[in-house]
Amino acid sequence: MLQNNSALKSLIAKLWQSFWEGGIANPLTAIEQITYLLFMKRLDDLETKRERDADFTGESYTSRFAGTFKVPGSNEAVDKNELRWSVFKHKPADEMLLHIQTKVFPFLKQLNGETSPFTRHMQNAVFIMPKASLLVSAINIVEEIFREIEKDAIEGGHAFQDIQGDVYEMLLSEIATSGKNGQFRTPRHIIKLMAELVAPKLGNRIGDPACGTGGFLLGAYQYILTDLVRKKEPKKLEKDEDGFERAAISAVLNQKIKDILDHSFSGYDIDTTMVRLGMMNLMMHGIDEPLIDYKDTLSKSFNESSQYDVIMANPPFTGNIDKGDINEMLQLPTTKTELLFVERIFHMLRMGGTAAVIVPQGVLFGSGKAFKTLRQMLIEKAELKAVIAMPSGVFKPYAGVSTAILLFTKGGETEKVWFYNMEQDGYSLDDKRNKIKESDLPDIVKQFKKRDPEKESDRKAKHFFVPKMEIEDNGYDLSFGKYREEVYEEVVYEKPEVIIGKLENMEREIEKGLAELKKLI
Secondary structure, eight states: GGGGGGHHHHHHHHHHHHHHHOOOHHHHHHHHHHHHHHHHHHHHHHHHHHHHHHHHHHHOOOTSSSSSSEEETTOOOOEEEGGSHHTTTOOOOOHHHHHHIIIIIHHHHTTTOOOOOHHHTTTTOOOOSSSHHHHHHHHHHHHHHHHHHHHHHHSSSOHHHHHHHHHHHHHHHHHTTTTTSSSGGGOOOOOOOOOHOOOOOOOOOEEEEOOOHHHHHHHHHHHHHHHHHHHHHHGOOOOTHHHHHHOOOOGTHHOOOOHHHHHTEEESSOOHHHHHHHHHHHHHHHHHOOOOEEETTTTTTTOOSSSSEEEEEEOOOOBOGGGGOOOOOOHHHHHHOHHHHHHHHHHHHEEEEEEEEEEEEEHOOOOSHHHHHHHHHHHHHHSEEEEEEEEEGTTTTTTTOEEEEEEEETTOSSSSEEEEEOOOEESSSSSOOOEEEEEEEHHHHHHHOOOOOOOOOOOOOSSEEEEHHHHHHTTTTOOOHHHHHOOOOOOOOOOHHHHHHHHHHHHHHHHHHHHHHHHHO
């Protein structure tokens, strides 16, 4: 996979560098423009393949580049073939820039028809390229990236679609490492962990009420396909860099499964840029018409209750919403988004549906009425399966807050709650977040799947069960430290006269060293 291809990593870094040097310093603006170029290239390649397949089989196929395209705002009609990457890339730099801005990009914006969600969300999108030289440089690097993908697919035995998806995920990860707007991304290994815990199945309806670039939806997508391979051809599974099993997307993705998956994932966000990036992210991974929409899921305009089998989310937890805008279904006496989103997710689930949600650890023990009411709801109206405390460095370098994962099933009955204290997530817990060997993630999945509430729990361990009654008696406190039994080791100190003797010896050594230095002066 991509983590083993240094050439692709180098090209991605080179592409980012060219945009920064070319005058586009905002990482979100850069990733949007890069995405448009990748899309243009991908579309041309895909149509070329379909045309060749049709010629080989003798079947009829009408290309998206057949016919003419009426340029918006003018009476000009251009031959769609002129809008292909393979054609316009040969134009002189200044002419090519104008051609893409006035013809190719308007065509791209209407790609799925005038009434499609994609077209609607692309309506206000703009192709920003400050100079033609940057466009030429970017196109050349994108060409190199696709050549490397093709080479990796042939030599490495990986599917082209998988590598392409990995490349886009690698590009998106730069939003976080750039130090700006990183709050929009949840680390991929945490997403993979949560997917393992909720274990979505083919046919489930899966949602995210604050989806950002669609990482959780893709995590569920990848898990479902991997699970299908696990059941059918387990030998095709391989461990990724985080210790999770992974399979090639193409291994089981036939048309029947694709049709089911195309209607399985729904995401919402209140940032139009995130909606566009999320849609394109899913499309890069093979979901042709993603169901991602611009919507405030806490507002009165959102009414999707009891619709989802699985929800995975990392909703924003740094702000408040205007009290008058809050949906009447949300009954918590608060305007804090970190609380309201958990309640919203609870309502979005069908009876028997399961959610994994990241919350700041303050939600676990906050003493306010809304905090306690939310925790009581999770205990009394759901089966709260697990509380996994995560270290504060998980979201560095752009956030140092301590967080936790809440795992619950709507309509179940809580008898005991399983707690786990994650100490290492496989990466250094500083701003650099370098890969390290120590990781609790595989152990969390292993221990969660084999947990047995009937067995006696060791409160001195990293994981244990706590009975519902005990949690109720503690004001529904869900913090790990509240129930862990601390281990105190007796420390034996040396006698005072021994310590004084050592200090005197050190002083004599220092005096001896100073005397020798004086002789040298």
